[in-house]
Each structure stands twice: as structure tokens, then as C-alpha cells.
Amino acid sequence: MADREHTRNFSIIAHIDHGKSTLADRLIQACGAVTDREFQNQLLDNLYLERERGITIKSQAITLPYLAKNGQEYELNLIDTPGHVDFTYEVSRALASCEGVLLIVDASQGVEAQTLANMYLAMEHDLTIVPVINKIDLISADVDATRLQITEDLGLDGDEALAVSAKEGTNIDQVLEAIVNKLPPPKGQAEAPLQALIFDAQYDPYRGTVIFVRVMEGQLKQGDFIRFMHNGSSYRVEEVGLFKLRREPAKALRAGQVGYVIAGVKTVSDVDVGDTITNNDHPAPAPLPGFREAKPVVFSSIYPVATDDYPELAEAIEKLKLNDASLTYQKDYSQALGTGFRCGFLGLLHLEVVQERLEREFGLSLILTAPSVRYQVYLNDGQHLEIENPALFPDPSTIDYCEEPYVKASILMPDRYIGTVMQLCLDRRGEGNVMHYPSPGRVELISELPLAEVIYDFYDKLKTVTQGYGSFDYEFIGDRRTELAKLDILVNGERVDALSMLVFRGGARPRALHAVNKLAETIPRQQFKIAIQGAIGGTIIARSTINAFRKDVTAKCYGGDVSRKRKLLEKQKAGKKRMKLVGNVPIPQKAFLAVLQSDTDK
Incomplete structure (x- = not known):
């Protein structure tokens, strides 16, 4: 087992479809963590939907042994993160578990909206950033222009960016050497009180919840009594270990290591991503910063097409909830469609993923109602209601005023589309439009939009008017008054x-x-x-x-x-x-x- 000086914890971040999972595959192969017989593409994407759509939905981790050119053995912990805007909080917790990141930029597409958003997220966590230019094998690849963009748009040293082709395996050894030489080793003392950050959790039907942790201080071993600092529950540790291709039990996890804990936790809902694990007998003085509860932002009702299928739908949602703590649901009834569930999701992609899994894994035919957001309604008598279901909307004569959630959207595109995109934002009630020109020929438009307009069809329309070249990222900026x-x-x-x-x-x-x-x-x-x-x-x-x-x-x-x-x-x-x-x-x-x-x- 490598000591702390020879351990590196890192993540790969990128805009959607810039080759994150492919680069992870090549690193795993180069370290010999998987035999050629066991290898398959998108190795860390276990879910069939991730493979089909070419996206990462769940965080994954793997520990790679690496023999560096200086003859020293290193333990590399790769934490693979989702790239989609719906899962920004999960990404932030995964990044809090690392000391550095590889920031991938596509050699033909250049810097896009989520490249910037993810870089700022990495900078907030004070991580060392190593830029990597991927897809240099493409005919349309322009490495020099991409280096210039990295220097001008991102403020990083574009000349030091590594030019690789993850698909063909070109220059992968340079990436591994950069991880060892440029990223710092983890801090933390094995003798200090235990502080371990939960960055994900997964449900195992035989073992209960498998908790993904990064140990910041102290050590975690089998038989310890642990406590979750935010929800206060206590458990006895049954097993700890490392993520190789399969879970590999270990005697202990010490400060600086990434691994898993099994402690008889029944469902994923009992574990909060971002929570801190400490020792029940010798607790840490304070939890690690940055924790917040994942709150649903998009709501929709799900009904079975045949009303007889309601028991199957109830069972399917319950099983899905075991593995997805951010999904919320409650019973709902409609005269037209019968009994179903009102569900809350992190965003539209999350909604699509849940719908597709229910239909394919459980063989259900479903009807979904129009997605809605959560509105704040203030009544004349001083009452405050939070409403996301149209059926619960009060009599308009009793309402004083309403508020709806707004987002700050960042849209990156070639400058020839600026007119049509400005018009699209104005049609969607966009306010405070500001433009930046990060590099010649490219423009960034920042607009404040109501979330309800974004979830309806904004992304589809944006892709249409920019012929697929526009990229889009958003963050919440609070509620504002509206006429509802x-x-x-x-x-x-x-x-x-x-x-x-x-x-x-x-x-x-x-x-x-x-x-x-x-x-x-x-x-x-x-x-x-x-x-x-x-x-x-x-x-x-x-x-x-x-x-x-x-x-x-x-x-x-x-x-x-x-x-x-x-x-x-x-x-x-x-x-x-x-x-x-x-x-x-x-x-x-x-x-x-x-x-x-x-x-x-x-």
C-alpha cells in the first residue's frame, strides 16, 4: 500500500461529450487494472443508459496502481463525475474529495459552457488543474487554436496542455506522469479524529448501502462505531475497502485514501451525499464544509397507462429510490388517469433517466404530466405556500403575490448566432443580457431566465437556432415576483x-x-x-x-x-x-x- 506521499486523488472534468469516460478507460488500461478480456468501453459507466447515451449519471471511483518513470509506485484514485448540469452538487462533492483535476477540452469544439463552469467549480475547491486537449485524431481538430482558447478563455497555460487522443491511446503515458508530477499529495493525519467525506452511495441488494468516502483525517477500520454528523445516525462498520475493478476489502482506510464503507445502512436515502462520517467515541470537532441537501427543482406526475399497473409502478419507484436518494415521490390522484405519483427531480435529464429506467427495467408503460417548478405563493392572510402541483393552486382572489425561481444562464456560441439567441432569450422572458467575447469569433451571453421557461423547451430551441454549436449551463439565483x-x-x-x-x-x-x-x-x-x-x-x-x-x-x-x-x-x-x-x-x-x-x- 502506497504511503500518503505516493497517493494522488484526482477527477476528470469536461463539457458533455468531450471524452471523459474514454480517457478514464485508457488510464485504467495503461495502469493494468483490467485485463484485455475484462475490458469494455465506458468501463466506469455501469448503467446501460450511461453507455447508450454516452453520458455519466452516477459518480464512480477506482484505485489504480501506477509505476512511474522514476521507479516509484503510486496509488492513483480516479473519481469519475457526471458532466450534466443536473448533477452539479454531486460533482462538487466528488471534487471536494480530490486534490487535482484533469480538465479536458475537445480539440475540434474548443472551450464550451460547462468547461468554464466545471473549471470554476474546481477553482472554488482550490484544486490543481491540468489541462488536456483530447480528440487530436479528428480531421477537424485544431490544437493550436484550442491552446489559445485555454490561455485566453480559461486563464491556464495553454502551452502546457497535454495533446492526447483517448480513443487511440496517444500520449496517455504523459497524462499519467502529469498526474504524478503536477498534482499534490493529500494532506491529513492518521492520528487525528476521523473525518470522512461521503461523495456518493450505491445500493447492493445483499449488503445494503455501499458508501463512497474520501478519508480526510484519521482512519476508518472494520468494527469501528461511526456517526453521520448531519443526520446523527450511528452504525457499526462491517467492511472497508478500495475500489479496484470490483470492491476489494482492506484492513483500514487512512487519511488521504478513497474507498468504500459497508455498515448495514438499509437504503441510500439514509445517507446524505456531502455528509461527514466521524468516530462515535472520538468525534471530530466539526463536520466538513459544503454540505447541503439535494432539493428537487422539476416536478411531474407519473401514471401507469393501464390503471391495473399501479401496484407495479409503486414497487418500481420504491426500488429505484433505493439507489437514487435525490428522487422524491408522493401518491397523487387524477380523474383522467387514476392513481399515480407526484415526483421531484434534479432536472430534466434526471426526469428522463427515471422515466426510461421505469419503462425498461420494470416493463411499465407510463404517462407523465407537463413538468413544473416550485412556485412561492403568498396569500392575503399572510400565509406562505410552496406549490409545484397545479391541483393545489389556491383561488386567485386569495393570492397577494407569487414568486418563481430564476436561473443565471451562460450560453457559449459562435458570434454569428448572437441575434437569434438574444431573440430566444427575450422570448423566454430573459433579463439583464450581458455579452463577453472570450476569443475571436466566440461570444458568451449571460442571461437571467425563469426556470419554468428553461425546462419547457429552451435547450432544444437553443440547439436548433445555433445548429448544435451553442452550449448552455445555468445556476440558481433565487426567486422573483411573477404573474402566475x-x-x-x-x-x-x-x-x-x-x-x-x-x-x-x-x-x-x-x-x-x-x-x-x-x-x-x-x-x-x-x-x-x-x-x-x-x-x-x-x-x-x-x-x-x-x-x-x-x-x-x-x-x-x-x-x-x-x-x-x-x-x-x-x-x-x-x-x-x-x-x-x-x-x-x-x-x-x-x-x-x-x-x-x-x-x-x-
């Missing part, structure tokens, strides 16, 4: 509660028109005319009509008096009127999905 209204959708005069949504009053009509037109396209025609309306309170603000099937009842009447034909038509009209009164309009599943789709999803 509850938009109801009525089909044949009946309110469909699952289609209700909370919207900005000024943008209610376009949203209502979009919903009624989509429904008119997807609801099948009946024997009677169907009116589909969008309403705020008692005011109809949008309408679309599905015309009735018309049978030619006068076909057998040829010749003779016109009153005979009119009599038959009047009879048909009366029949249709009666039918409309008792007629039940079935709304197919695809109609609910169509309302959720933006116009760019066609």
Missing part, C-alpha cells in the same frame, strides 16, 4: 386535471393554443363535435374544434319535397345533441404525450 395563472384544458366541457399547468399569465395564450391544437390532432373524431378549450378561471383563451363524422342520412331520399330531407337532418342533429350530452371523449395516451412535446420535437 392556472391554465386548465377542457375537452367537451370537462376539465382534464392531468393537463392543467401553472404558467406565466403573459405567456398563457401561446401555451394554451399549443395544447389545444396538439390535442385536436391526436384525439380521434367522434359522432359529435368536440370543443377543446384552454381556460384561465372562467375565461376561455384558446379553442380548437374536432368536427363530427357525418353520415349522409338523406342518401335514400331522391326527388320529392325538400322538407323530407330537412326532417331527417333535424332528426340527426337532435341525436348528435343527445349523444354529446352523454358522450364520453376517450383521450388516448399519445394525446398526453403530444401536449408535452414542443414544436421542435416533431
Whole structure:
């Protein structure tokens, strides 16, 4: 086992799709931590969704043995982090476990929004940053221009950036030498009271929760009684160990090491990412800084297509929750869709991942309602409500004012798209637009936007107007006053509660028109005319009509008096009127999905 001086804890950070997982694969191969027979691409991405989409969703860690050129043996702890904006808090806790990072920049794409965001995150944790230029094997790669961007945009030394191709394995040995020579060893004393940072947790059906930790001070060994400093619960340690390709038990984890702890914790929800583990008998004086509870920001209701599948959905969500502490859920009921769950997610990607896992791992067919954010509602009598479900929205006459969450969005793009992107931000109620020109031909636009506009279809539209070249990152900046209204959708005069949504009053009509037109396209025609309306309170603000099937009842009447034909038509009209009164309009599943789709999803 390497001593503290010969241990390096590092992470790889990058914008989405700049080759983070591929570089991790090459480092693992170069250190001989995996045989050629066991190797597969995206080795640290265990989830099939991560492999298919080419993204990292869960943090992973692996300990690599490395024999440096100076003949010294090192223990390298690689902590692989998610790159998506939804998981920023998990990334920050993983970075708090490291002393340095490899910052990857794509040689053909250059510096993008999350390259900057992740670099600032690393600087906040005072980490040593080693820039790496990846994908030099591409025809469109421009290494010199990328070096210039690293110098000008990031303020790092672009000339020292390592040029590699993770795909082909070019210059991987230089990266390993840079980790050993440029990154500092961990600090911390083995004799001090135990402080270990939890940066992730995973559920094992046989062992309970496996907790991923970085020991900052002291040591952690089997048989110790430990305490979580934020939630106060105590456990006895059953096993500690290192992450090789599989979990490898060890006698102890000492200051500076990264490893896992199994202590009979039943579910992942009992463990808070960012919490501090200390010894129950000799506790540390204070927990490690930076802890906050992960709060959901996007809410949606999930219903089974067949109401009989509700028990299966309940069981599936419970199993998923074992492995995903940031998912929140409670029982919900809709007249149109039956019983389901109101769920909270970290963002839209998190919502998509949960939906896809429920459908594929548990074989469920689901309907999701329009995603919503959490609004602050202040009533005339001084009460304060937090509302994310349209069904709970109070009577408008009792409301004093409402607030909605805002985000500060950073959009990086080639300067030729600045006009269309500015217009997009203005259409989405963007405020305080500021522009920076980090390098020739590239512009960064900073805009303050309501989160509700961002989660609806902002990202899709941005990719469309910038032809895929725009990159986007955001952070929360608090709540601001807004004019809020509850938009109801009525089909044949009946309110469909699952289609209700909370919207900005000024943008209610376009949203209502979009919903009624989509429904008119997807609801099948009946024997009677169907009116589909969008309403705020008692005011109809949008309408679309599905015309009735018309049978030619006068076909057998040829010749003779016109009153005979009119009599038959009047009879048909009366029949249709009666039918409309008792007629039940079935709304197919695809109609609910169509309302959720933006116009760019066609």
C-alpha cells in the first residue's frame, strides 16, 4: 500500500461529450487494472443508459496502481463525475474529495459552457488543474487554436496542455506522469479524529448501502462505531475497502485514501451525499464544509397507462429510490388517469433517466404530466405556500403575490448566432443580457431566465437556432415576483386535471393554443363535435374544434319535397345533441404525450 506521499486523488472534468469516460478507460488500461478480456468501453459507466447515451449519471471511483518513470509506485484514485448540469452538487462533492483535476477540452469544439463552469467549480475547491486537449485524431481538430482558447478563455497555460487522443491511446503515458508530477499529495493525519467525506452511495441488494468516502483525517477500520454528523445516525462498520475493478476489502482506510464503507445502512436515502462520517467515541470537532441537501427543482406526475399497473409502478419507484436518494415521490390522484405519483427531480435529464429506467427495467408503460417548478405563493392572510402541483393552486382572489425561481444562464456560441439567441432569450422572458467575447469569433451571453421557461423547451430551441454549436449551463439565483395563472384544458366541457399547468399569465395564450391544437390532432373524431378549450378561471383563451363524422342520412331520399330531407337532418342533429350530452371523449395516451412535446420535437 502506497504511503500518503505516493497517493494522488484526482477527477476528470469536461463539457458533455468531450471524452471523459474514454480517457478514464485508457488510464485504467495503461495502469493494468483490467485485463484485455475484462475490458469494455465506458468501463466506469455501469448503467446501460450511461453507455447508450454516452453520458455519466452516477459518480464512480477506482484505485489504480501506477509505476512511474522514476521507479516509484503510486496509488492513483480516479473519481469519475457526471458532466450534466443536473448533477452539479454531486460533482462538487466528488471534487471536494480530490486534490487535482484533469480538465479536458475537445480539440475540434474548443472551450464550451460547462468547461468554464466545471473549471470554476474546481477553482472554488482550490484544486490543481491540468489541462488536456483530447480528440487530436479528428480531421477537424485544431490544437493550436484550442491552446489559445485555454490561455485566453480559461486563464491556464495553454502551452502546457497535454495533446492526447483517448480513443487511440496517444500520449496517455504523459497524462499519467502529469498526474504524478503536477498534482499534490493529500494532506491529513492518521492520528487525528476521523473525518470522512461521503461523495456518493450505491445500493447492493445483499449488503445494503455501499458508501463512497474520501478519508480526510484519521482512519476508518472494520468494527469501528461511526456517526453521520448531519443526520446523527450511528452504525457499526462491517467492511472497508478500495475500489479496484470490483470492491476489494482492506484492513483500514487512512487519511488521504478513497474507498468504500459497508455498515448495514438499509437504503441510500439514509445517507446524505456531502455528509461527514466521524468516530462515535472520538468525534471530530466539526463536520466538513459544503454540505447541503439535494432539493428537487422539476416536478411531474407519473401514471401507469393501464390503471391495473399501479401496484407495479409503486414497487418500481420504491426500488429505484433505493439507489437514487435525490428522487422524491408522493401518491397523487387524477380523474383522467387514476392513481399515480407526484415526483421531484434534479432536472430534466434526471426526469428522463427515471422515466426510461421505469419503462425498461420494470416493463411499465407510463404517462407523465407537463413538468413544473416550485412556485412561492403568498396569500392575503399572510400565509406562505410552496406549490409545484397545479391541483393545489389556491383561488386567485386569495393570492397577494407569487414568486418563481430564476436561473443565471451562460450560453457559449459562435458570434454569428448572437441575434437569434438574444431573440430566444427575450422570448423566454430573459433579463439583464450581458455579452463577453472570450476569443475571436466566440461570444458568451449571460442571461437571467425563469426556470419554468428553461425546462419547457429552451435547450432544444437553443440547439436548433445555433445548429448544435451553442452550449448552455445555468445556476440558481433565487426567486422573483411573477404573474402566475392556472391554465386548465377542457375537452367537451370537462376539465382534464392531468393537463392543467401553472404558467406565466403573459405567456398563457401561446401555451394554451399549443395544447389545444396538439390535442385536436391526436384525439380521434367522434359522432359529435368536440370543443377543446384552454381556460384561465372562467375565461376561455384558446379553442380548437374536432368536427363530427357525418353520415349522409338523406342518401335514400331522391326527388320529392325538400322538407323530407330537412326532417331527417333535424332528426340527426337532435341525436348528435343527445349523444354529446352523454358522450364520453376517450383521450388516448399519445394525446398526453403530444401536449408535452414542443414544436421542435416533431
